[in-house]
Amino acid sequence: MRYARWRALTAGLVLALWMGVSATSADAQTRRGDRWQFSIPINFTFSQTIDGEGESFADVNNDIGWGFAFGYNFNEKFYLGGEVTWIRAGYDATIPYDDDGDQNPDGTTRIGGTLDASSFQAVGQYNFLEGSLLTPFVRANLGGTYTDSNIASGPPVGSCWWHPWWGYICNSWIPTYDRTSFSFGGGIGVRADVSRSFFLELSYNGLWVDFADSTPGFDGIRLNVGWLF
Numbered sequence: 001m002r003y004a005r006w007r008a009l010t011a012g013l014v015l016a017l018w019m020g021v022s023a024t025s026a027d028a029q030t031r032r033g034d035r036w037q038f039s040i041p042i043n044f045t046f047s048q049t050i051d052g053e054g055e056s057f058a059d060v061n062n063d064i065g066w067g068f069a070f071g072y073n074f075n076e077k078f079y080l081g082g083e084v085t086w087i088r089a090g091y092d093a094t095i096p097y098d099d100d101g102d103q104n105p106d107g108t109t110r111i112g113g114t115l116d117a118s119s120f121q122a123v124g125q126y127n128f129l130e131g132s133l134l135t136p137f138v139r140a141n142l143g144g145t146y147t148d149s150n151i152a153s154g155p156p157v158g159s160c161w162w163h164p165w166w167g168y169i170c171n172s173w174i175p176t177y178d179r180t181s182f183s184f185g186g187g188i189g190v191r192a193d194v195s196r197s198f199f200l201e202l203s204y205n206g207l208w209v210d211f212a213d214s215t216p217g218f219d220g221i222r223l224n225v226g227w228l229f
Helices: 002-022
Strands: 035-045 048-051 057-060 063-073 078-097 107-127 134-152 157-163 167-173 176-192 198-209 217-228
Touching: 035 078, 035 198, 048 217, 063 107, 063 217, 107 176, 134 198
Parallel strands: none
Antiparallel strands: 035 063, 035 217, 048 057, 057 078, 063 078, 078 107, 107 134, 134 176, 157 167, 176 198, 198 217
């Protein structure tokens, strides 16, 4: 699996290089400095096993997520901004159970489901080259990640109320196990300023989420499609 990831990264970086070199319409004097940028990151996250307490664990499938990013290029090299990303991935969990309450597992059961995760991150990026169509870069990020297992934590609950436009409404929902955790990460990649207003970035990234009892890492490949203004 590791070799497959590195092959995918190498192929992606070669693709980014080709896009930059073949962009004959690009201005050789493209400038990022003193300009805002908006982008849509598309993330392919690799599968990962999350270890929990009592020898429980969950195998999270690989999947594709996306988001929004916005920030400011203080000069040709330094970018600071923020981003929000989402992903919805399937998982299979192995859960030990304790029938007699002696805090020793009596067996295990397997469950499958789909988790929802969203991350809110502050991002800093350093581009190595000035005024260049192509530049390698490194990035670092930190913030929080909200994870919802979509596993019911109790019976359905509901209420009724009077809406100012829709009148009397009743609704119910099922509470689930969820949490918001501190997260941090980084990445390395290549940026192609295809024109003065459009850029592409391809990078390999990692994100670590602090679940208190463990800090699993999730890595993947990102294509970032953006605009300068």
